[in-house]
Amino acid sequence: MNSSPLIDQLIEAFRCLPGVGPKSAQRMTLHLLERNREGANKLSKALEEAIEHVGNCRECRTFTEEELCRICASHSRNQKLCCVVESPADIFAIEQSGTFRGVYFVLMGHLSPIDGIGPEQLGISQLVDKVQSQDIEELIIACNPTVEGDATAYYIAEQFREANVVVSRIAHGVPVGGELEFVDGGTLSHAFSGRKVMESS
């Protein structure tokens, strides 16, 4: 029995965060109530605003509250070089490595027929349109080096077999079976510079 229903509710609500179990949720709740109500208030407002306003970029499908994300709208990026990633977290990791100056396209997942995720859900036709209409010169595929990521990469490469665009894939310098978002910047730099042109089978 705890002292208050609202505290129980807040502890339960913290469980929606990844990696947060009952003990951590309780610790977070009491920490905020005891020591940082201002921070809790800011967190509440930031969550509300993000949920209400953050949608997807018209061009690259990443998260943004504008029509175009900061990267797509930037004049200092090479719009002819497009990197395809599975999730916005991958963009964060690549941007932190500082190794890539082109634009992105976010699939928001990978091919997974068992979960009902096919080419439409990944926006592949939007990617094909983008490559054609914007005269993209090179498409760098940076899907995760997992079975599903490999399948997705080959499927995308297949779509551009006849098109006038180089399709490459970042080198497998990144640990196989891992998640791109947790790779360090140095490994990512190697992976970008060691990329290979994909041969369609």
Next chain:
Amino acid sequence: MNSSPLIDQLIEAFRCLPGVGPKSAQRMTLHLLERNREGANKLSKALEEAIEHVGNCRECRTFTEEELCRICASHSRNQKLCCVVESPADIFAIEQSGTFRGVYFVLMGHLSPIDGIGPEQLGISQLVDKVQSQDIEELIIACNPTVEGDATAYYIAEQFREANVVVSRIAHGVPVGGELEFVDGGTLSHAFSGRKVMESS
């Protein structure tokens, strides 16, 4: 450069949580946006409600949105037996061990002159009033077994030297130097049953 100011703001806001660094904050943000916007919404509302409504219990000073917390208002608790703890988190830990059926008094800290925390900040006079007006028979002191907790325990025992109340302290079965809130229920049970009457010096 990330894709959106609102996302940056939310990542920064998550940093107010204990044990959450930049990587975890980013992971939490993207997880909620990608997979659990409903959970994020609930978390935002739960935070707002808790901050707005949760105050302190009139009797025991723990967190509650009512005038009296659930424990102080309960008829099934022994109101003559009062356990003094440093923080509401300690109440959670003791309640989970299921070993104690009395009521609590929360100091919300420990004596720490260097931080300006003296007897007034800990509500010692309120505790003295409570013991007298409610004819409390035993006061079990469950301050953390740290230097400051020990000092606080002795200070409280001293206040009741002339009073008609037994002052005891939970046994040092709990690891010395640790924090009460992380102790397992079994150790806490031993500590409660092995408590010793405090001799005033």
